[in-house]
Amino acid sequence: TLVDRVVADPDRPLEGTNWVLDGIASGDTVSSMPAGVTAGLTIADFQMQVETGCNTGNASVTATATTLTIGPLALTKKACAPDATSVQDAMTAVLAGQVQYTIEADVLTLTAGQAGLTLRAAR
Numbered sequence: 135t136l137v138d139r140v141v142a143d144p145d146r147p148l149e150g151t152n153w154v155l156d157g158i159a160s161g162d163t164v165s166s167m168p169a170g171v172t173a174g175l176t177i178a179d180f181q182m183q184v185e186t187g188c189n190t191g192n193a194s195v196t197a198t199a200t201t202l203t204i205g206p207l208a209l210t211k212k213a214c215a216p217d218a219t220s221v222q223d224a225m226t227a228v229l230a231g232q233v234q235y236t237i238e239a240d241v242l243t244l245t246a247g248q249a250g251l252t253l254r255a256a257r
Contacts, residue, residue, distance in 0.1 A: 158250070186222035
């Protein structure tokens with residue numbers, strides 16, 4: 135018996151879900167996460183909590199059905215290993231100002247111009 139995807143694997147809510155970074159897009163190229171680097175974000179009560187793989191921080195955020203407007207991102211200032219620094223740079227490039235988003239099942243995709251992030255709902 136076939137079951138509709140929305141019934142079998144519904145879209146996760148934007149708010150309250152722990153989203154784990156799964157891929158980084160630049161133009162038409164998508165890179166996977168470097169080994170040993172874990173990053174992600176959570177949105178709740180108009181705030182975004184961010185873990186960049188090295189530093190942590192937060193920003194104000196408002197959402198519509200297709201866009202997020204992200205206020206200035208305040209991050210801690212630890213020195214990071216090169217792989218963590220590249221992930222942090224990719225995240226901070228996307229997580230600023232107006233960002234387009236889509237959610238399909240357990241995948242959140244954020245895009246800002248040619249840069250993008252793919253995140254999966256934590257299990």
